Amino acid sequence: MTKVTPLLLLVTSNLINYLKVCYNAVNDSRALVEDFVTWCGNNHLQLNVTKTKELVVDLGRRRSTPATPVSIRGADVDMVEDYKYLGVHIDNKLNGSKHAEALYKKGQSRLYFLRRLGSFNVCTKMLNMFYESVVAGTFLYAVACWGSGLRARDANRLDKLVEKASHVVGMELDSLAVGSERRSLAKLLAIMNNTSHPLHSDLAERVSTFSGRLRLPKCNTERHRRSFIPTAIRLYNAYVPS
Structure with missing residues (x-):
């Protein structure tokens, strides 16, 4: 059985909580995009995916993993x-x-x-x-x-x-x-x-x-x-x- 020191446990717990927040934020943003696309379809509006851009604001000092681009009706949105x-x-x-x-x-x-x-x-x-x-x-x-x-x-x-x-x-x-x-x-x-x-x-x-x-x-x-x-x-x- 592996023992975890209190400091390592604290860091691991904070990292897991941070990842959960990031995961929930990404899922929420994806859900908002899907709801907006659905609303446009219900109101006879068509999104121009080629003119749609995604801007990810990352205020961290370390280089983070590139986010997965948003997909609208099977087409990926350009990230800028x-x-x-x-x-x-x-x-x-x-x-x-x-x-x-x-x-x-x-x-x-x-x-x-x-x-x-x-x-x-x-x-x-x-x-x-x-x-x-x-x-x-x-x-x-x-x-x-x-x-x-x-x-x-x-x-x-x-x-x-x-x-x-x-x-x-x-x-x-x-x-x-x-x-x-x-x-x-x-x-x-x-x-x-x-x-x-x-x-x-x-x-x-x-x-x-x-x-x-x-x-x-x-x-x-x-x-x-x-x-x-x-x-x-x-x-x-x-x-x-x-």
């Missing part, structure tokens, strides 16, 4: 490492690198038009208006979703483009961090004022009856701490008078 959804590039690590790279390339092309406009001796007010609508509008699109979790290297690259735009416009422009904080706070206030929003009830429960501030959720990882809700709550508490 990043996907562009509603103008935002989402990667399987949720670090925003793919989106930052796309923004950098797009920002360079928009900066060219700003320089061309500046070569015609256009006034600073018009240059600033063009920057806010054409250049900054590209940088700050959905920034509340990805801005706070962006890596420092990617944020610095985008800030360099803002500095170049500042020289063209002739005035100091807000950095990416400032724009991200402003829009994140505005989004949080909009959620708190919208009773039909899915996050409204959760935020309402976090309001302190004594100070009026919001209680921060428990964050076990740095990625969670830098996500939208904890970041927006910290910004909100900083503006609430003590």
